[in-house]
Amino acid sequence: MSLGATTHLDASVLVLNKLYMALHVISVRRAFCLLFKDLAEVVTLDEGRYLSYDFESWREVSEARADFRGPDDDYIRTVQFEIQVPRVIRLLTYDRYPKQKVKFNRRNIFARDGNRCQYCGKRFPTSELSLDHVMPRSRGGRATWENIVCACLKCNVRKGGRTPTEARMALFKEPVQPKTSPTLGLKLTNRKYTSWKAFLDNAYWSVELS
Secondary structure, three states, X not given: OOHHHHHHHOOEEEEEOOXXXXXXXXXXXXXXXXXXXXXXXXXXXXXXXXXXXXXXXXXXXXXXXXXXXXXXXXXXXOOOOEEEOOOEEEEOOOOOOOOOOOOOOHHHHHHHOOOEOOOOOOEOOHHHEXXXXXXXXXXXXXXXXXXXXXEEHHHHHHHOOOOHHHHOOOOOOOOOOOOOOHHHHHHHOOHHHHHHHHHOXXXXXXXXXX
């Protein structure tokens, strides 16, 4: 298998429950396992219609589409055939409701703030960012969505144990608890995953990345 194929297998697939509600995101590798075991089906939205395919029918559709593939279509080549990477699958028996609470962790905070220092407004690699308590811990500040922001190392040192007002440093934007997974929002900026939008209501559903 080529390096490109390996990369495609590690891409992301949106998983729906039996009721077409978004549950979480998995790798293509895991999605194909579910499809091959008949535990899930591929779901597409074509001209306003929801179409579903099992593994074999999706393989046939992939062959028909192969000559008309677009720049955002990924294919996996095996010894016997070539199959298109699905973007959305639906579990055939799972009807539980999706989780609605976004995990409070470092990855989601960085994603919420877009890897942007909330004091100087510049973007940095994750390795050059830290987390800052807006109201310092020494003053009773808690680790909450509303009190933790991304800060570059320089701004974090400059602010020290003071409030932004005391340090004369304005926040780039007010920190709030996101309603949906911030990391999902980053995925939706990639054209490959635009089809996910049809299955997501950003005012309600929270998709937890695994």
